[in-house]
Amino acid sequence: MSADPTPPPAWHGDVRRARDEQATLATRVRLRDDFPRPLRTLAGFDVGFEDSGAITRAAAVLLDAATLAPLATRVARLPTTMPYIPGLLSFRELPALITALRALPATPDLCFIDGHGIAHPRRLGIAAHFGIVSGLPSLGVAKKKLVGKHAELHEMRGAFTPLRDTSKGLPGEQIGWALRSKPGCLPLFVSPGHRVSMASAPELVMQFVTRYRLPEPTRLADRLASRRGAMPACDSAALADAGLPMTPLATEE
DNA sequence: GCGACAG
DNA sequence: ATCTTGTCGC
Numbered sequence A: 001m002s003a004d005p006t007p008p009p010a011w012h013g014d015v016r017r018a019r020d021e022q023a024t025l026a027t028r029v030r031l032r033d034d035f036p037r038p039l040r041t042l043a044g045f046d047v048g049f050e051d052s053g054a055i056t057r058a059a060a061v062l063l064d065a066a067t068l069a070p071l072a073t074r075v076a077r078l079p080t081t082m083p084y085i086p087g088l089l090s091f092r093e094l095p096a097l098i099t100a101l102r103a104l105p106a107t108p109d110l111c112f113i114d115g116h117g118i119a120h121p122r123r124l125g126i127a128a129h130f131g132i133v134s135g136l137p138s139l140g141v142a143k144k145k146l147v148g149k150h151a152e153l154h155e156m157r158g159a160f161t162p163l164r165d166t167s168k169g170l171p172g173e174q175i176g177w178a179l180r181s182k183p184g185c186l187p188l189f190v191s192p193g194h195r196v197s198m199a200s201a202p203e204l205v206m207q208f209v210t211r212y213r214l215p216e217p218t219r220l221a222d223r224l225a226s227r228r229g230a231m232p233a234c235d236s237a238a239l240a241d242a243g244l245p246m247t248p249l250a251t252e253e
Numbered sequence B: 001g002c003g004a005c006a007g
Numbered sequence C: 001a002t003c004t005t006g007t008c009g010c
Helices: A015-026 A089-103 A126-134 A201-206 A216-225 A236-241
Strands: A041-050 A055-064 A070-079 A110-114 A138-142 A160-165 A173-179 A188-194
Touching: A015 A126, A041 A089, A041 A216, A055 A089, A055 A216, A070 A089, A070 A216, A089 A126, A110 A126, A110 A216, A126 A138, A126 A188, A138 A201, A160 A188, A173 A201, A188 A201
Parallel strands: A041 A110, A110 A138
Antiparallel strands: A041 A055, A055 A070, A138 A188, A160 A173, A173 A188
16 A cells, blocks of 8 residues: 555645645646546536635535436535635645545546636646646636636637736746636636646536536536535436446435 | 735 | 625526
């Protein structure tokens, strides 16, 4: 048995140290598609808070990639250890997210994270960090941009345009995409996390967008993390079909 | 010094 | 993220 090669981030109250750690880990991000085709299972992740922020609540939802049927859901609650600091989001939320991931009955082929992938000052947004720590293919789906600029976006569903980091001059390297997942809605900011290419990111997201702005994996995790609405019933038969463990589909909350 | 600033 | 009612548009 070997120890976890990459432990979840630990906050030591030192912003500069955390930034250095991000720069180092960003070195290990791989932007090449490296996941099963066709995709069998997907997982969506998001975080919410309880007790005025004292408790960090991470939600994970495993779905069947072919039908988008929920196969399992998990919620992990951990004491909140640091405040929100732009650019250091993963140090605050990743421990809970990894806990939720490990509680899933099966390992997902691709992980959708609420937040940015490499569209980050040091190219290690929470989705990229999640990929490095877990070793799994991941991509980021954010509702607002953290850094970068992009041209005007067409109103048509599915339209996308590059998001580039212009902080070091024009044109600037591409760090992600602004994606019109739904007409009449603000665009989504999509970027590769780990083991996913820049070119595939928009398609991977649109492939799982139905009638809402957010793709199903993230949309469902969002509701579970924020304790809103109800989760569609999990399909135990599908979980079995997928050749996954016959773990009881305990749906928390 | 003045904005920008994932969740 | 979270606190919250009504309101605008398809």
